[in-house]
Amino acid sequence: MHVPDGFINAPVSAAAGVVAAGAxxxxxxxARKELDERTAPLAGLxxxxxxxxQMLNFPVAAGTSGxxxxxxxxxILVGPYTGVLCIAVVLLMQGVLFADGGLTALGVNITVMGVVTVxxxxxxxxxxxxxxxxxxxxxxxxxFVAALVSVPAAATAFTAIYAIGGTTDVPISKVLTAMVGVHVLxxxxxxxxxxxxxxxxIAVRPDLVHGARGLTAPLKLRVGGELIDATPVGAAPAPAASGSPKKLWIGGVVTALVLAGFVSFYASASPDGLEKVAADKGIDSKVQPHGAADSPLADYGVKDVTNARLSGGLAGVIGVAATLAVGSGAFWVVRRRKGAATATAPANADA
Incomplete structure (x- = not known):
């Protein structure tokens, strides 16, 4: 659902940019409250x-993919505030490096695909x-339910933005019906x-899943006026989670590299939901060339590499590495600022 340049007029694109920047x-x-020394690396991952x-388009209908x-x-994994930042980093990398999603529409994309879905x-x-x-x-x-509902919600949000600032004269009711219908699938x-x-x-490290926090809290019993942990008869105590998420991080990185570098070659080549609706309804008649169309990684291929499998695989690996580096760096800075703010708080209190 990457909105290209030219779908939304300049004033509304600018307004969406302000909304996205505020978000x-x-x-x-x-995110400073959500991230700690264990979860900050997970956020970059x-x-x-x-x-x-996102490179793995899957077919959802005849001639349409998602x-x-x-x-x-x-x-759910890292928290809503950090989640918005994760999607913003992904969209920024896609727009700048791969010419996927318009540069002037970056605010629209962050608002629709990041803020609304989160x-x-x-x-x-x-x-x-x-x-x-x-x-x-x-x-x-x-x-499952939350993710299912978030996608047609994003499609509805795009339609609302298009109703305000669309560059073509297309009945909004038709756009809404088509967008929501395909995005439910x-x-x-x-x-x-x-x-x-x-x-x-959750099966490996439930303690690192933001949405699962508190599930492992032990049952409390009041004995002699004090609360103590209660362990069911015959039940073994829950094993303590290891202190470092290193194994999970390494496994996640390897998985991402395999998906982007190899599995992506087998992704559906059909247009995604927005592209299909735009072509069918004519809302793409004023689409503009992408500002990064000459990027050496444009369209998820490496320039001058003629083998399609190798070109796409290298682009995917580069994209994962770049997103991981930028995301991890950003979340490290956020985490450091949290630590600095915590360190200065006692000093201010003593003063």
Whole structure:
């Protein structure tokens, strides 16, 4: 659902840019509370993983494909504020390096694919977790539903923006029907990917999953006026999680590299949901050439590498590495600023 340049007029694109910048600024502050020395590396990995999986377009209908948006996945794994930042990093790398998603439409894309998907999915996810039994299975079920709903929500948000600033005269009702219809199907794929990924991480390191925090809290009993942990008869105590997420990080990086560098070659070549609707309804008649069309990695291929499999694979590997580096660096800075703010707080209090 990467919106290209020319779909939305300049004033509305600029307004969306302001909204996106505000959301990123708020998320930078909120992410300080979500990130610690263990989860900050995971956040960079989540951004790189989402980049890789977005290369894997899957067929959803005749001549139409879809791909992961990733807002729900990021929000559940690392928190909603950090999730917005993850998607923003992915979209920035895609737009600048791969000419995917317009540069003037970057604000639109962050708002639709980042802010809307994260807010809708995480609000629904938290609501479901509150009413479902406090189990890991409930987290995976809630992640499925949240991801499923987030995709047509993003399609609706795009349609609303197009209704305000679209550059072509197309009946909005037709755009809305087509966008929501195809993105409900794409949402099923999004939900499956999100559920499987969240479930896999929970199975290995539930303590690192933001949306699963508190599930392993022990039952408390009041004895002699004091609360103590209660262990069921015959049950072994839960094993303590290892201090470092290194193994998970390495496994995630390897998985992302394999997906982007090898599996992506077999992705569907059909246009995605937005591209298909735009072509069918005529809302792409004023699309503009991408500002990074001459990038050596444009269209997810390495310039002057004639072998398609090698070109796409190298581009995918470069994209994962670049996204991982930029994302990890950004989250490291956010984490450092959190530490600096915590360190200065006692000094200010003593003063």
């Amino acid at each position: 990123v600024a708020v998320s930078l502050r909120g 989540v951004a790189a993983f989402i980049f890789a999986v 791909h992961l948006l990733g807002g729900a996945l990021a929000a 807010v809708v999915s995480y609000a629904l996810f938290r609501g479901l977790v509150l009413v479902l039994p406090r189990t890991r299975r409930s987290v995976t079920i809630a992640s 794409i949402g099923i794929g999004e939900a499956v990917i999100t559920m499987l990924t969240v479930g896999a991480v």
